[in-house]
Amino acid sequence: MTPSPGTALDRLLTASLIGGPVVSLVADVLYAANGWDDPTAAVFHVLGATGYILVLVRLLSLDGGRLAAALLIVGALGAAGNVGYGFNTIHVSLGDTDLVDATGAATLIKPLGLCFPLMLLLAAVALRRVQPVWNVALLAVAALVWPVAHIADIAWLAVAVNVALVAGFGAVAVTTFRAPAPATAAL
Template sequence: MTTTTTASTAPGLDAGPTPTSRLLDGSLAVAPLVYLAADTTYAVRGWDDASAGVLHVLGALGYALVVLAVAAWLPRTSRLAAWIVLTGVLGAGGNLAYGFDTIHMSLGDVPLVDQPGAANLIKPLGLFFPLSLVLVAVALERLGHRWQGALVLMATLAWPVAHIGDVAAVAVPVNVALVVALGSLLWGRRATGQRSSR
């Protein structure tokens, strides 16, 4: 008999929440909210604002936990989970670098993304971040969270348009969509955990 791991039977729920599962689950709400604050600050103050850069770095760290949270819901033998972890870690590196580059620019320095040679590393690493979110969307669909997966996918497809082109009118709605999609997963898991503990 074959069993399928779903959100309701994901590791950790039946045995009760652990400090690690609470941390990872909490990132589903915190990371998108912090990143929304970062992009809203960019929209108001410009794409070289130091405060936005700090929020950007914190949001990028939060999203590193988000990809680990979703990967942990998949079976341990899942190749998709391994790809989510790999792209998530690489993407976190790129995303963090872009945040630090903003702080760098706020001090009057030349943007790294405009430099040749070794500075070009920031660009391919940065592309792994939206790729990791595409894989997260696939995982959510497989786990039965279809509308959240679809919303994450749509937001992710618009992510490069918003952030490569520095288009605030796209960046802010993209982050609102991610707040709704990922935040709803947290409340759904809490409700499921409460039911299973009764």
């Protein structure tokens, strides 16, 4: 799916390149300030993870080949994992069992969660033809550091990773998808 430039869908998907990463940054700032079991941070976490679903849809418009197919599968799994971790934090804040420490079916959250940074890495690869090398490298490094920061609960590093993602996807929004609206663009 490639939305027509200047349409409401095009503008929404382009805005998601900034909105999803910014909301995720807010979540990690709140986690850094209040701890990894903060329910307010978890709400922003779920909303930011949902915003990344729109980022994924925007990125799928770059390539219709195998890379886009891989990005779609990994991205859908990663989005599920990222949203799942946000809801897990809400459950933990209410005194419920942490799925990360549980066994059986609860272990599904771990591989799904790891698909999210893999989605970010595939996004960097997908952007290699339309973005400057510095931006592709920034997004790739952020993707590689993301699991380190979040698995090891290194709050300052998680915030730094999200700042890099805001900058990287923000640059994508500004440079790649800036196109004049057609005269008959839908509102």
